[in-house]
Amino acid sequence: MILQILLWCLLFLLGGTLFSRKLNLPPWPLQSKTPPRICKNNTTKFKIDLMRDVFKTFDKNNDGFITRQELKESLKNIGISAADHDVADMVRKVDANGDGLIDLDEFCNLFEDDQGGPSDACHVDGDDDDDDGGDLREAFEVFDGNKDGLITVEELGLVLSSLGFSEGSKLEACKEMIRKVDMDGDGKVDFHEFKKMMRDGLKGIVPTLSNSKN
Template sequence: MSCLMILCLNLRSTLSKKPNPRLEKMISTRERQVSDLGLMRRYEPDEDEMKQVFDKMSNNKAKIEFEDMKALLERLKVHDAAHEAKQILQTVGSNKDGSVDFGDFMAVHRKGGVWTSDIVSAFKMFDQDGDGQISAKEIKDMMGRLGEDCSLEECRRMVKEVDKNGDGLVGMDDFMAMMTRTMKLSRLPSSSTIALP
């Protein structure tokens, strides 16, 4: 359910209505060279997966309410989760009660998409020791924060499914491939790219 984290980050970045150039500058040259990700790629999320994520975020209700969003942000250790949750819901939601229904949820993700920088941010949240790799233990820890209960053995199986070089770890390329496998790549006009130093 790491899509949940990415979409939450994406909802937060929606407040600015565009990719975060400061985040792009923070991504190291090594990461750009090793993974050849194309930092300004945008993906369109799969609607069936989006419905699963929405149901998880809303606790299987018709709307994501303030307490749902705040609880998720707190589990992700977002500073001032209450303030962030309120801003997200006010910006994204069209309902007078401050909630987000599935139509709002899809509209913001269709409009903004999922940027490569959102996926890189999620990778860095999983990579708790900052070594550029995600271990099964790091997956277990983050899944627990997201409210998903899985054993270390289940997490090892998850790693094995996406680990291309067989080292028992998930690198940036593995993570990117896993997160985008059901998403369509969006075409962007050349004027939407940001020059990196």
Template sequence: MGQQELIQASPSRSFRLRSRSLNSLRLRRIFDMFDKNGDSMITVEEINQALSLLGLEAEFKELESMIKSYIKPGNVGLEYEDFVALHESLGETYFGVPDEKEEETQNEDLWEAFKVFDENGDGYISAKELQVVLGKLGLVEGNMIDNVQKMIVSVDTNHDGRVDFCEFKDMMRTTIVRC
């Protein structure tokens, strides 16, 4: 698929990363999750693997075509700054200038993200579900249920032991980055 075709293609809602509430801390966390070997660089293979583990299938050749122009000469993958540039480009290419439907789009994006964690589809994220997703991503918290339960408690405003969509949305929209 050529660059012109990529620009005209409609991305799946599951692949969207763009949202005004997605700040640099969240983007850095995504980068670190994709960087499986910890070399501060993510390859097309690492991105493809992470997306696949999250159930977001993408054609390898399309990913490679989209990403290769952001990889600096001599590098085997994207450094963080390259990843940010790619993210910004995807936003401009696929989503253009925000309009009055931005709030609705953000809710749809957040709902798609929520569904990744709500594995059984009951409308709640339990500690066990969060632990499973973190484990799929290869994060150490995937083996530490006590830490995962603390994560749930920190977001669980109604104290029912799980995270509903409103709590998830509030958490995603209120994270503030301190530089």
């Protein structure tokens, strides 16, 4: 499901930046080689706050619901032209109470499996760069503006800005997001690195938890 994959991408990429901001920390992992020690309650609250922030970018009128039209407009802003019946199908898969809208609880249910990731949704099984990837490839191409097989800092910024995230206009924030995924150090993200990010899932959103008590 392309919507779910894109949302996982946003949570992963924005997670470390927003995490540092909300806890008043220097950007991780830049401030040290050791992740900050935080309590589990703070991390759980952070994840909820992060999901709420992403939800608000789709909820254009801030009424607490994402309508079909709002979803269609958000997808169009990042270059995905979805037919009305496709948008309706996306909403229907998330809409648990059948009211034709997506509320925050239904939105958060997309990420209830915080131990794995979107692997089942996007069928991420191996490291074969030649694997077309279906919806995963489509999600990658949302960020790969010029379709050269690489996501640059500038391309990432354009997508985030088009969705209303202020981080999109902040060069250092975008560089930090790229660094979290960039394994070969070229300052860009290829499809192989993108697939690994999706396999890591929510484990990559926040630093490793400390087992110590408050």
